[in-house]
Amino acid sequence: MIRRLLPCSLAGRTALFLTLALMLVQAAGLTIHALDRLDLQRIMLSREVSTRAFIFWRTAVLASPDRRPTMLQEVDLMRGLRADLSELPAVRPGMPPPPLGLAELFQVKQWRTLPPHLRPRTLLVAGGPTMRDLVVASQLPDGNWVNLWLSVPVLRPWHSSAFLVAFLLMTGAALALILWATRRLTRPVSALARAAERLGRDVNAPPLPENGPREVATAARAFNTMAERIRRFVGDRTQMLAAIGHDLRTPITRLRLRAEFLDDDEQRRKMLADLDEMEAMVNATLAFARDDAATEPSVPLDLAALCRTVLDEAADARPELTNEAASYEGPERLRIRARPMALKRALANLVGNALNYGGTVRILLDGHGSGAESSLVRMRVEDDGPGIPEDCLEVVFQPFRRLETSRNRETGGTGLGLPIARNILRAHGGDVVLRNRQQGGLCALVTLPA
Amino acid sequence: MVDNMEPPPHILVVDDDREIRDLLSKFLERQSCRVTAARDAREARRLWPLGRYHLVVLDLMLPGESGLEFARWLRSQSDVPIVMLTAMSEETDRIVGLELGADDYVAKPFNPRELLARIRAVLRRASGEGNSTQEPPAKAIRFAGWTLEPARRRLLNQDGVEVPLTGGEYELLMVLVERPNRVLTRDMLMDLLRGRQAGPFDRAIDVAVSRLRRKLEDDGRNPSLIKTVRGGGYVLAATVEKAAELPQGLALAGGTAP
Ligand SMILES: Nc1ncnc2c1ncn2[C@@H]1O[C@H](COP(=O)(O)OP(=O)(O)OP(=O)(O)O)[C@@H](O)[C@H]1O
Ligand SMILES: [Mg+2]
Numbered sequence: 141m142i143r144r145l146l147p148c149s150l151a152g153r154t155a156l157f158l159t160l161a162l163m164l165v166q167a168a169g170l171t172i173h174a175l176d177r178l179d180l181q182r183i184m185l186s187r188e189v190s191t192r193a194f195i196f197w198r199t200a201v202l203a204s205p206d207r208r209p210t211m212l213q214e215v216d217l218m219r220g221l222r223a224d225l226s227e228l229p230a231v232r233p234g235m236p237p238p239p240l241g242l243a244e245l246f247q248v249k250q251w252r253t254l255p256p257h258l259r260p261r262t263l264l265v266a267g268g269p270t271m272r273d274l275v276v277a278s279q280l281p282d283g284n285w286v287n288l289w290l291s292v293p294v295l296r297p298w299h300s301s302a303f304l305v306a307f308l309l310m311t312g313a314a315l316a317l318i319l320w321a322t323r324r325l326t327r328p329v330s331a332l333a334r335a336a337e338r339l340g341r342d343v344n345a346p347p348l349p350e351n352g353p354r355e356v357a358t359a360a361r362a363f364n365t366m367a368e369r370i371r372r373f374v375g376d377r378t379q380m381l382a383a384i385g386h387d388l389r390t391p392i393t394r395l396r397l398r399a400e401f402l403d404d405d406e407q408r409r410k411m412l413a414d415l416d417e418m419e420a421m422v423n424a425t426l427a428f429a430r431d432d433a434a435t436e437p438s439v440p441l442d443l444a445a446l447c448r449t450v451l452d453e454a455a456d457a458r459p460e461l462t463n464e465a466a467s468y469e470g471p472e473r474l475r476i477r478a479r480p481m482a483l484k485r486a487l488a489n490l491v492g493n494a495l496n497y498g499g500t501v502r503i504l505l506d507g508h509g510s511g512a513e514s515s516l517v518r519m520r521v522e523d524d525g526p527g528i529p530e531d532c533l534e535v536v537f538q539p540f541r542r543l544e545t546s547r548n549r550e551t552g553g554t555g556l557g558l559p560i561a562r563n564i565l566r567a568h569g570g571d572v573v574l575r576n577r578q579q580g581g582l583c584a585l586v587t588l589p590a
Numbered sequence: 591m592v593d594n595m596e597p598p599p600h601i602l603v604v605d606d607d608r609e610i611r612d613l614l615s616k617f618l619e620r621q622s623c624r625v626t627a628a629r630d631a632r633e634a635r636r637l638w639p640l641g642r643y644h645l646v647v648l649d650l651m652l653p654g655e656s657g658l659e660f661a662r663w664l665r666s667q668s669d670v671p672i673v674m675l676t677a678m679s680e681e682t683d684r685i686v687g688l689e690l691g692a693d694d695y696v697a698k699p700f701n702p703r704e705l706l707a708r709i710r711a712v713l714r715r716a717s718g719e720g721n722s723t724q725e726p727p728a729k730a731i732r733f734a735g736w737t738l739e740p741a742r743r744r745l746l747n748q749d750g751v752e753v754p755l756t757g758g759e760y761e762l763l764m765v766l767v768e769r770p771n772r773v774l775t776r777d778m779l780m781d782l783l784r785g786r787q788a789g790p791f792d793r794a795i796d797v798a799v800s801r802l803r804r805k806l807e808d809d810g811r812n813p814s815l816i817k818t819v820r821g822g823g824y825v826l827a828a829t830v831e832k833a834a835e836l837p838q839g840l841a842l843a844g845g846t847a848p
Contacts, residue, residue, distance in 0.1 A: 389677060390607055392699035397613035400702050412701075419699050440751040445805050449754040452801060456758065475751050480744070481681075484754060 150329060151322040158318045159311070166310055174303060178295050183245070185293045189220045190246040193288045196223045197251075197278060200286045201258055222289040229277035230287035231264035239271045246274055246290050260286075328356035332363060343371050381429035385422045392419055424556040427485065428539060428563070436479035443474040443517065443588075447503045450487045454495055465495070470505025476517060476590055478568055483588075486564040489557035490521040490572070490584045496553070498525025498581055516570075519586040527576040536574070537562050599644040599713055600624040604634045604660070605675065606652050614647070617702050618709075631655035631663075638667065645713060647705070648692075649675045650683050658686055665691050671712045675700060688741040689729060728832035731767050734815055736806065738767060745805075758783075759802050762795075766816065766826040775823040799824055 147153055196215050203211040212225060224230075243249065248265055260278030268275050272292040277285050331348065338345040347367065348360040396415050402408040451466040458465075487503075494501035506518040528536060528543065535541055542555040558572075561584075565572050570588035577583045601623050605611045608629075615625040626641060628634035630652050646664065650657035661672055674695040676684045684695050693712045696705050731738040735748040743760055745753045755763065765782045766774070774782070776795045783795075800810055808815040817825050 386677070389699045390610065394607070394609045394613060396699060397610065397617055397702050400617050401613075415699075422699075440749070442747070442751055442753045446754040448801070448805070449756050449759075452759075453756045456756065475749075480752055480754060 149326070151319075151326040154322040154326070155315070155318045158322070159315050162314045162318070163311055166307060166314075170303060170307060181295060182292060185220065185295075186245045187247075189218065189290050189293070190248075192216065192218055192221050193223065193246070193276070193290055194251075196221075196288065197260075197286055198258060200225065200280060205282055205284075220291045220293045224287050226285050226287055227283075229262075229264050229279070229285045230275050230289070231266040231277040235275065236267035238265045238267050238274055242267075242272070242274045242292070245292070246276075248274070248276060251278065328352050328360070332359060335363060335367075339367050339370070343367070343374050378429045381425050385426040385429065388418070388422045392422065421554045424554045424560065428556045428560050436482050438477050438479055441476055441478045441480050441483070443476050443478070443519075444468075444471055444505060445473070446480070446484060447487065447505055447519070450484060450491050451501065451503060454488065454491045454501070458495060461495070465500045466491070467501075468503045468505070470503070470519075471507045474505060474507060474517065476588060478588065479564075482564045483568065486561040486572075487521070487586075489561040490586070493557055494521055494523035494525070494582070494584075498523025500524050515590055517588045517590050519588070521584040521586065522577060522581060524579075524581040527580065527582045528574060530576065533574045533576070598622050598624050600626070600641055601709070602634065602637065602641070602643045602646045603627045604629075604631070604646065604652065604657070605649040606630055614702070614705075618706070621706055623709075631657070631660040634660060635663070638664075643670055644716075645671045645673065645709060647673050647675065647709070649698075650687065651677065658683060658690070661687055661690050661692055671716045673705070673708055673712055675705075685741050728834065730833040731830060732833065733767055733770065733826070733830045734828040738763065740764070753805055755805065756801070758798050759805065762798050762802055766824070767830050770826045770828055770830040773819050773823045773825045779824070795824075 147156055192215075196212065196217070199211050199215050200208055209225065212223070215223075217223060238248075243265060248263070251260060251263055253259075261281060261283075262277075262279040264277040266275045266277075267273065268289065268291065270291075272294075274290045276288040276290065278288075279285050335345065335348045345367070347364045350357050350360045350364065352360070392415055396412065399408050399411045399415065402411065447468050447470065451468055455461055455463075455466040491501050491503070500523050502520075502522045504520040504522065532543060536543065537558050539559045540555040542553060558574075562572050565586060565588065568588055570586065572584055572586045575583045575585060601618060603611060603614055603618070603625055605614065605627070606629060611627045611629070615627050618625045626637055626643070628637050631654060634646075648657050648661060648664075652660070657674070661674070664670065664672065672687075672692040674684065674687045674692045675698050676687070676695050677698050687695065693715075694708045696708055728740065731740065737746040738744075739746070743755075745755055745760075745763070747753055761783055762779070765779065779795050799816060802808075803810050803813055803816055806815055815826065815828060817827050819825055
């Protein structure tokens with residue numbers, strides 16, 4: 141539950157924790173401040189209560205007994221103060237003693253030290269029903285009693301709207317600041333993640349900038365060193381493959397010529413077939429090693445026409461196929477930017493596989509999608525063959541990797557078709573993955589930027 | 591085999607590999623050609639004035655002066671047909687070579703029979719079309735809003751978008767644009783196509799035409815560009831314009847990497 145509520149980015153989590161902690165600290169701080177202020181307020185209000193009580197008393201003492209009730213009627217009372225005039229004191233024996241501090245708060249003691257003409261004949265003080273109440277009975281010179289019920293006003297700190305506004309404002313400001321700061325601080329981490337991702341697709345991706353805080357710069361430098369080492373490794377291997385492929389061309393040419401002088405027709409035919417196979421391998425190796433896609437310029441291209449061309453050429457090269465073996469479904473025209481020869485090679489490899497291992501091929505092309513997907517063109521190259529075991533769907537993208545089943549079938553491939561196709565598509569900013577179809581057969585899912 | 595040409599064609603082979611040179615000479619001699627072989631561009635220049643060659647087979651990868659430079663020099667001397675030997679990887683060289691006026695190419699490691707077929711086709715064109723080979727090769731051929739670039743073997747629509755063609759479609763289109771507004775029967779087309787292309791033109795002409803119409807956005811039921819002629823035949827109904835230079839925008843869009 142908590143896991144699901146947790147934001148998944150590092151910046152998000154940091155921001156969340158910082159904000160929560162800050163809210164806690166703020167709430168505590170604001171409460172302390174409020175309580176402090178409340179105390180002051182209570183004292184002031186209590187003083188006011190006692191002043192009014194005293195005014196009531198003085199009015200009662202100084203007024204002539206017959207005018208007393210009307211005069212007292214005019215005295216302003218307030219919340220927390222009740223008063224009356226009675227023949228009996230409101231303080232009776234058995235009432236609780238005055239709560240500690242309340243007598244001081246209401247300054248009752250000072251009544252005993254009033255000038256003689258104001259001083260009560262008797263002053264009785266007792267506690268009320270709660271700890272905040274005080275009952276004071278003071279006897280007038282004529283024996284009547286002025287009864288006063290004083291109580292400390294109740295204040296609710298959280299009822300002040302200023303408290304809420306302050307809390308929200310401060311939290312909001314802090315949140316904004318924290319979000320900004322954590323984003324900034326974690327940016328190098330996401331840059332590193334992106335660079336690693338890019339390196340996986342393209343070893344020649346540009347290096348990371350080695351600046352920023354010390355830890356970040358160190359990580360970037362380490363990453364760049366690693367990338368450089370991978371690059372060198374791949375480069376060496378590529379160069380070696382290219383050299384071998386290149387040097388094999390001369391002997392193959394010589395052998396082809398020599399074969400023409402063989403008198404045994406059968407032997408000559410076989411030898412030429414072997415040489416064709418060797419040449420195909422050399423060409424595939426060279427194509428894989430050289431990575432043509434990187435040097436060919438990108439031009440506007442009609443992808444629909446390219447699909448048809450690849451299908452028609454594949455069908456033409458296999459006269460034994462029926463007309464329906466290679467079909468296309470999709471828009472009549474679809475304009476993209478691509479490297480024509482490289483892309484054609486990639487598609488031809490996928491179509492060739494479908495025909496070699498599945499016997500049929502279907503290209504399904506999706507027009508430019510809508511919304512967020514509009515920047516991608518999707519294509520499926522399907523067949524009705526046996527498909528590939530689930531755990532080999534990625535494995536076959538490794539160079540020279542062929543599955544046992546196809547070795548036995550004498551389809552005579554090199555195992556470079558899929559890796560070349562993927563290299564080319566990735567160099568275009570797209571990709572290809574394989575899926576087994578539910579109805580049987582294999583489906584190569586191709587994406588390309590529009 | 592080249593029996594209908596009275597004197598056997600004399601071919602100059604320029605290749606730096608001794609074995610290939612010797613074997614190729616022997617192979618071509620067996621096909622009743624006269625062959626002179628040169629090791630590099632220097633030797634070829636020395637041999638050039640000594641004979642009357644009908645065709646030059648030129649390897650583009652030569653030590654010293656490159657094959658392309660030699661081809662340029664050769665073009666300044668004569669219109670002798672040139673068939674280039676290139677490696678698959680030398681795409682740019684091949685395009686430059688074709689733009690310089692080489693007539694055809696085969697990729698190394700080549701199939702000797704294919705080379706022979708190309709040599710024959712080029713010789714036939716050179717003798718059959720007489721003076722027509724004298725004009726410089728067109729860099730762009732324009733018709734009905736479309737542009738064909740022979741050196742790159744590609745077709746561009748009016749917006750400069752490349753519309754890929756199969757080999758067969760391209761050959762057919764070339765035959766048609768070279769003979770605009772002329773009725774070509776299926777037999778004539780078959781003949782012309784075989785002359786250009788090694789190997790049989792294996793799908794029926796009609797299939798190729800319908801595919802091509804589709805790519806040219808020509809309505810198959812009511813075609814206006816490649817029209818069907820009653821009695822069997824096709825005609826390209828368009829004015830064709832040849833340009834010696836590429837239009838600026840297209841040259842940029844398709845420019846090869848330096
Ligand atoms: N459509 C398919 N159906 C079944 N298996 C396939 C399919 N496509 C590829 N495979 C398997 O994946 C392997 C690798 O394919 P890849 O195209 O890389 O090499 P290849 O076809 O063997 O050789 P080539 O280099 O000539 O293409 C194949 O050998 C085959 O076993
Ligand atoms: Mg394959």
